[in-house]
Amino acid sequence: xxxxxxxxxxxxxxxxxxxxxxxxxxxxxxxxxxxxxxxxxxxxxxxxxxxxxxxxxxxxxxxxxxxxxxxxxxxxxxxxxxxxxxxxxxxxxxxxxxxxxxxxxxxxxxxxxxxxxxxxxxxxxxxxxxxxxxxxxxxxxxxxxxxxxxxxxxxxxxxxxxxxxxxxxxxxxxxxxxxxxxxxxxxxxxxxxxxxxxxxxxxxxxxxxxxxxxxxxxxxxxxxxxxxxxxxxxxxxxxxxxxxxxxxxxxxxxxxxxxxxxxx
Amino acid sequence: xxxxxxxxxxxxxxxxxxxxxxxxxxxxxxxxxxxxxxxxxxxxxxxxxxxxxxxxxxxxxxxxxxxxxxxxxxxxxxxxxxxxxxxxxxxxxxxxxxxxxxxxxxxxxxxxxxxxxxxxxxxxxxxxxxxxxxxxxxxxxxxxxxxxxxxxxxxxxxxxxxxxxxxxxxxxxxxxxxxxxxxxxxxxxxxxxxxxxxxxxxxxxxxxxxxxxxxxxxxxxxxxxxxxxxxxxxxxxxxxxxxxxxxxxxxxxxxxxxxxxxxx
Numbered sequence: 001x002x003x004x005x006x007x008x009x010x011x012x013x014x015x016x017x018x019x020x021x022x023x024x025x026x027x028x029x030x031x032x033x034x035x036x037x038x039x040x041x042x043x044x045x046x047x048x049x050x051x052x053x054x055x056x057x058x059x060x061x062x063x064x065x066x067x068x069x070x071x072x073x074x075x076x077x078x079x080x081x082x083x084x085x086x087x088x089x090x091x092x093x094x095x096x097x098x099x100x101x102x103x104x105x106x107x108x109x110x111x112x113x114x115x116x117x118x119x120x121x122x123x124x125x126x127x128x129x130x131x132x133x134x135x136x137x138x139x140x141x142x143x144x145x146x147x148x149x150x151x152x153x154x155x156x157x158x159x160x161x162x163x164x165x166x167x168x169x170x171x172x173x174x175x176x177x178x179x180x181x182x183x184x185x186x187x188x189x190x191x192x193x194x195x196x197x198x199x200x201x202x203x204x205x206x207x208x209x210x211x212x213x214x215x216x217x218x219x220x221x222x223x224x225x226x227x228x229x230x231x232x233x234x235x236x237x238x239x240x241x242x243x244x245x246x247x248x249x250x251x252x253x254x255x256x257x258x259x260x261x262x263x264x
Numbered sequence: 265x266x267x268x269x270x271x272x273x274x275x276x277x278x279x280x281x282x283x284x285x286x287x288x289x290x291x292x293x294x295x296x297x298x299x300x301x302x303x304x305x306x307x308x309x310x311x312x313x314x315x316x317x318x319x320x321x322x323x324x325x326x327x328x329x330x331x332x333x334x335x336x337x338x339x340x341x342x343x344x345x346x347x348x349x350x351x352x353x354x355x356x357x358x359x360x361x362x363x364x365x366x367x368x369x370x371x372x373x374x375x376x377x378x379x380x381x382x383x384x385x386x387x388x389x390x391x392x393x394x395x396x397x398x399x400x401x402x403x404x405x406x407x408x409x410x411x412x413x414x415x416x417x418x419x420x421x422x423x424x425x426x427x428x429x430x431x432x433x434x435x436x437x438x439x440x441x442x443x444x445x446x447x448x449x450x451x452x453x454x455x456x457x458x459x460x461x462x463x464x465x466x467x468x469x470x471x472x473x474x475x476x477x478x479x480x481x482x483x484x485x486x487x488x489x490x491x492x493x494x495x496x497x498x499x500x501x502x503x504x505x506x507x508x509x510x511x512x513x514x515x516x517x518x519x520x521x522x523x524x525x526x527x528x
Contacts, residue, residue: 066375073334095364107331124390125421129420156393158392162427
């Protein structure tokens with residue numbers, strides 16, 4: 001089954017375009033839980049148990065696990081195993097933003113798809129097509145290319161004018177010409193005009209968009225600009241605003257419903 | 265001690281600008297060794313024991329360890345511990361090419377500097393200054409920004425013309441204006457003209473350059489173009505051509521000496 005088919009099924013089943021970012025930071029979880037044997041996994045399990053009927057995917061950012069070294073990565077492994085055993089219809093996006101020369105990219109692709117068993121991965125495309133191909137060979141997975149990020153300084157390099165348009169659009173137009181089925185597009189929800197521009201360029205591609213939660217993008221504008229003609233093909237990620245909420249389930253439901261309000 | 269001071273000491277001691285890339289691939293090491301308990305570490309130890317008086321640094325690329333998951337990362341940990349215990353004057357560059365939004369970059373910086381104890385790290389700058397700052401806070405480490413990579417398709421995105429010069433030069437000129445002491449520059453040894461151009465822009469910065477070995481750049485041109493006025497401040501990395509050579513020590517000595525031949 002392709003990533004797109006897997007995603008369509010869960011979007012329908014859970015009536016949701018919401019992805020929950022499992023970016024669990026040991027310093028931010030309750031002290032009581034932090035005394036547990038594997039507090040990061042236990043916290044993730046709590047979030048997953050509370051939200052699995054409200055999401056279309058989970059997105060652990062591997063940096064939050066790497067920060068605690070091998071122990072942290074064991075928590076990630078347990079989290080992925082827990083999802084694969086209990087909620088195998090929910091795709092896992094490993095947010096890793098990898099990118100390296102071809103010989104090395106092959107090893108990263110092996111890590112994310114073979115070892116971590118992710119359904120999708122984020123990749124930094126700036127090194128060029130030969131560095132993305134080792135990922136693209138995994139045909140049933142989605143390779144989500146960073147086109148425009150949501151942080152404050154994103155414009156510094158990504159918006160440099162080239163050929164009278166911002167750099168990221170030059171990159172996007174080249175990516176478009178490659179015409180690969182399993183490429184997705186990462187773009188911050190904080191730029192509705194860019195979302196619209198990229199949706200025109202990629203009418204059926206899957207978009208991953210971040211910034212609706214803690215980075216407080218305008219939900220209505222982002223949804224209207226980002227959905228495809230089937231009112232789908234975009235995944236809105238929220239991490240901190242949900243996983244550290246007093247009631248993560250209620251917060252996830254609220255955001256899912258608000259996204260849906262503007263879908264139709 | 266700053267990275268620069270640490271590097272200068274070892275460059276002098278070993279009379280070397282050579283860095284050996286510890287990119288050990290289980291599929292490429294002798295079958296006999298592969299039956300060992302921790303073959304990746306044992307292979308690295310063999311390389312380190314054979315070359316430690318010939319190098320100015322070691323550069324494990326973390327992808328080669330991630331490919332084997334938690335077991336692979338344990339081999340990296342053992343390799344770094346071995347270096348720190350026995351050759352603590354040789355700086356370790358963790359080639360990780362990380363880059364993510366500020367909140368996440370903080371976690372990556374914690375991983376590479378606090379957990380892995382690297383002396384330097386490679387970072388993809390494309391997300392902007394706010395995403396590089398969490399690394400720069402570790403003042404005694406070197407943050408090596410990818411400016412131009414050595415792979416075949418590097419030009420595809422990195423050479424897009426903007427303001428009548430290639431994109432990477434636009435990026436480099438902005439980086440220059442920041443004026444941070446602990447920023448290094450990554451640039452493929454396959455582009456001597458670019459090396460010269462960037463050396464003019466960054467007269468005293470530390471450069472990391474790859475491609476002298478398996479990617480067969482012209483050594484003379486690369487050395488002449490890349491060294492600073494003290495005939496130093498550039499690290500030439502070779503991985504495959506040394507670690508898989510019949511005699512890694514002989515191969516490392518040959519490359520070190522050839523680099524030195526063009527230094528003076």
